Amino acid sequence: MLLQRIGNSGIGLGTLLDRAAARHPANVVVLDHDLDVAPELGRRCTVAELADLVDDLASRLWAAKVRPGERVVVYKSDGFDIPLLAFAAARIGAVPVLLSPKLDGGTAAELLRRARPAYLLTDRAKLDAELPPTVHELAERILLAAGEHPDAVGLRALAGTPRVPAVTMPPDHPALVTHTSGTTGIPKMAVHTGRTLLARYRPQATAAALVRRRETVAVHVSFVHSRMVSAMAITLLRGAPLLILADEDPAHVAELFARLRPGVIEAHPNSFMLWEELADDPREPLANVRYFSSTFDAIHPRTIHRLLTASRRRSPRFAQLYGQSETGPVVGRTYTRRWTGGTDGRCVGMPFPGMTDVRVVSRDGRPPSPSSPGYIEVRSDGRAVTFLGEPERYRQQVDGDWWRMGDVGYRTRWGCLHLLDREVDIVPGFGSTLVAEDTLLARLADLTEVVVVPDPDGRAVPVVCTRNDRPLDLDAWRTAAADLPPMAPPVHWRLDELPHTATTKIKRLELARILASRNGDR
Template sequence: VLQGHPLIVLRDDDPETVGDLFSQVPPGFIEAHPNTFLRWEVLAEDPRRPLANVKYFSSTFDAIHPRTVNRLLQASGRKNRRFAQAYGQSEVGPIAARTYSLKDGADFNGRCVGVPFPGMTGVRVVSRDGNPPDKDNPGWIEVRSDGRIISYLGEHQRWEKQVNDGWWRMGDVGYRTKWGCLHLLDREVDEIPGVKSTLEIEDKLFTRVPELVEVIIIPGPDGSAVPVVSTRDDKPLDLAAWRSAVVGLPPLAEPVQWRLEDLPQTATTKIKRLELARLLLGAGESTSTAN
């Protein structure tokens, strides 16, 4: 901005509208939320090639699905194009990051969200049971950053609950490798007993079932892991392809198909998992009552 480069700010991420705009004004750098990039996968198939000029994609705040990274990188025609993924939170800003190139692509380990910024941010993973945190025994992710908020307006007690000797608890669980890479496995409130990482399962399902535009694993009333899925153009889920895709994954309940627009979303288009679980429970109870 300070160097005078042209800038476009989008008020919505509708793929059809964005495809028209990018075809007229081809962007060289795009920053967006992970779920927005997920919606824009269809632009990789657009014959006008609206993403052909993009050299850098930048995804903010949350882990992104490997399928999305690969599709968007393949849609660009620029040499040495890169996809940057950042992990952070509004309360602390960006904490860790990593990049992907077309050559290495997303390694189907989208749980790796990168390493901290030297001299600027710090990350530690705190054990929950006294044993060292690892993939099979993830711990609480805590961070340090000069960009951390100093309180919640009118909710200072809530703020104090998340601060531990200067470290800010992110509300996520994960582990760090011996090389220092941070792996994000789940939100604390979204963990399902017997499932190591709902996010990892979702990554694999996205890759194995191309027609999926959303898949969310939530706990069912009986404690089972229930996949809620949305498909492109709301076409019926191919159950044969689904049964093939879940081979080798932890036990899952039968998939429940919803329209994407019916899923409860945050301002950054993330799915509100707890609210979705409540809605699904309510729908099940209504069905039982009707029966």
């Protein structure tokens, strides 16, 4: 039913909110921040109001000379208006290219160069403080979502422009460009079509059918990620209230959850780790949660257990979907309170029948196993069609219908996929760093993060963060690590010192480089 509501020819980003408003015009969206493009709208609005805002913004982009098929690179200060601006660009047939506000200005300029010819939609803060002067030559025209600049066109100055009809593009035409996490360098820019976006929603729409219609859905994911688009489509087309979070601070989140009582929460794995402390909040902000959902990466068993035990619902579930920006979700599984981690903490699930498939290819001629993990490859109709500006880099990951994920693991006799490491993060002779991290987090309650990376000599170095930055109990650490592969002494950092991607993943290669640099300076 949900897929019928979306349509069979493509996701139709530009009219998504129109269709949601036609069915549930009074449904509400609650924000924890003001929109730069429309601060007067406030933090509680109806879907009909958001649909009208997108229509208005589309007319302003048209007045700024944006036309069908042209690219609009969106790189602005963080906020929910990022996907709204993407919808507005799509509404007039343009192709939104979404760049995370967490990217530095130089990286954003390089991605703008790859997207040429393209408009740059930014704001005065980014233009003045972060973007290099070269963007004025790289962009066809610079548009401002907020503020004014003598060398840019401000959207606010175009308010009141006559509305223009929506433009329908073919389902196989580029519909959205999002960048990869950038954990291994400059991000790649994945090109999605209306058809591939629709295909990757099917697994998520199937799971959403299990949720009662009026459960409030709270979402805290990167505003430039395709998952934000799918979360909005699935939630609003079903008529469920939506709570959008830009700020992941636990105290802030606890106050909102205690007041609004979401029944479904979608967030990054690292955000859920940060929210473990909500389980101890006397207001019980997680008490009404029926489903927790994480799509971006494997999540630590301790986090799953803590969150599920904080719910007061009869049978809460934690849904984990494994995938990446290029593919969408490809395997998934759910957890209940009865699950304690055990030996399958690295199991990320099974493929979705008729929608996705997975295989593991040997790296050394031996069958993939826990001791000899192989390359994980997947097949999905939701796969991006190319990398913008880097088609050869895209082809290097393709083997017919199969896509190399860049991870290593194995499948059990029952077909469950076990994720052990990123290919580039393997520490020779150590085994799975993720398994070691899971074990340490399960045994040491005071840890809020642990990341095992190699030093220049190939030794495994654990970088640890603790609750409230308390000193690490070294005796407890030695006991917890006694049966794990040998590691260097732990290095204690603050959580905000760790380099993160737009989806809050740890940039392990960059962390290893920073660690080596600091040690070299001593």
